[in-house]
Amino acid sequence: MILTKSINDAVLETLKNWGFWSAIVATIFVIFLGFLLTRKNILKREWDKVLIKLVMTIGLPALALQGFLTNITIAELKNQVAVLAIGFIFYALMAFGTRLFFFKYDRDIQDTLAMCIAFASTTFFGLPIVSELFKPNGSAIGNMFNVPYRVFLYSLAFIIMTRKNPKIKLNFSERKALKLKAIPNKETEPEVYQNYLVNKRNAVKTQCKNIFLNPILIATFIGIIIWVTQLIPGIEVIKMSGINNDQAFSPLRIDLLFPPIAKILTILAALCTPLAWIAIGMQLSDGNFKQAMKSKTVWYATVLKIIVAPLIILGISMLIAWIGYATGGWKLSQSALGVLVIMTATPPASVVVSYSIAFAKEPKIASDLTLVTTVMAIITLPIWVIIVTAIGTLPIFG
Secondary structure: OOHHHHHHHHHHHHHHHHHHHHHHHHHHHHHHHHHHHOOOOOOOOOHHHHHHHHHHHHHHHHHHHHOOOOOOOOHHHHHHHHHHHHHHHHHHHHHHHHHHHHHOOOHHHHHHHHHHHHEHHHHHHHHHHHHHHHHOOHHHHHHHHHHHHHHHHHOOHHHHHHHHOOOOOOOOHHHHHHHOOOOOOOOOOHHHHHHHHHHHHHHHHHHHHHHHHHHHHHHHHHHHHHHHHHOOOOOOOOOOOHHHHHHHHHOOOHHHHHOHHHHHHHHHHHHHHHHHHHHHHHHHHOOHHHHHOHHHHHHHHHHHHHHHEEEEEEHHHHHHHHHHHHHHHOOHHHHHHHHHHHHHOOOOOHHHHHHHHHOOOOOOEEEHHHHHHHHHHHHHHHHHEEEEEEEEOOOOOO
């Protein structure tokens, strides 16, 4: 009875919280603004690529680093390790298991839709939202969750999206005419096969660069190092007047050592949220929503993406939280639960859609699914916030 009252109180508090509704309304308004300005030709459709580039190379790396420039406790460290574990479990399960939802479809459709369901737009779409909704540590939690995300996205998802369909048995000219990427025959097309191997190796090198030279991932790892090393005994040796009430801090805390860095990061991090939402609106303006809505396959995949996938990570998170609570080893925070579910409930990752286009793996379905889930996610995300707020009141969450 007490627990039910606690859940009811949490839901009512969320519904009456103007901070929550302000963040939701601001998200919808700015996305619609990008859509409207593009439709009116005030913003050019191709400008979204520039905005996305700014967000991915400047805004999000600054947000990633800024999220870890905070003091640390053992409890917070355990919470982040739990987030990391949930991420690896979730993406391993989804990468291998989501094809079961589409076992009646052709394998190319299976691969594309499975990867679209498994990998959400956690960076470009999700991170700006959770950073607003779950202050002050939403961005740090989101970036920790994105570590296993990127590992699986640039490795296993790439392998799945580049493998050939065994039903494709065409010669090279026929495949080229149909824009298919099946593997050339080694015996009958030796030169084409050698070129294929070269292109494959180059693609692998590109994927390795995407993993290890990604500015967001680099900023995340730098931030994690700065954050975690604060636990080293005796590392807090610097004390500056007026900083943290003259408390000593680690020399790696660059934001305290040279305060203008903190201001720079704040300004650059602030770029990512409005620019990302405007770019999303610009992308929506280019799609044919009515046509996409006619596909039963797209609607089926949409339900899996914005309802089933978040339910799966919600279940995994509750299990990990319960184990930590039962053993006394850790407590998953309410903010972590919210970040994990909300980021998973976002549309498919743009990288997966790019894979589908580059390797002729049902790009039309991938694009239509992205369009429909983007519109529907704007409606369902507030509902998920209310749900995770209610569940977060359970004793297993900190």
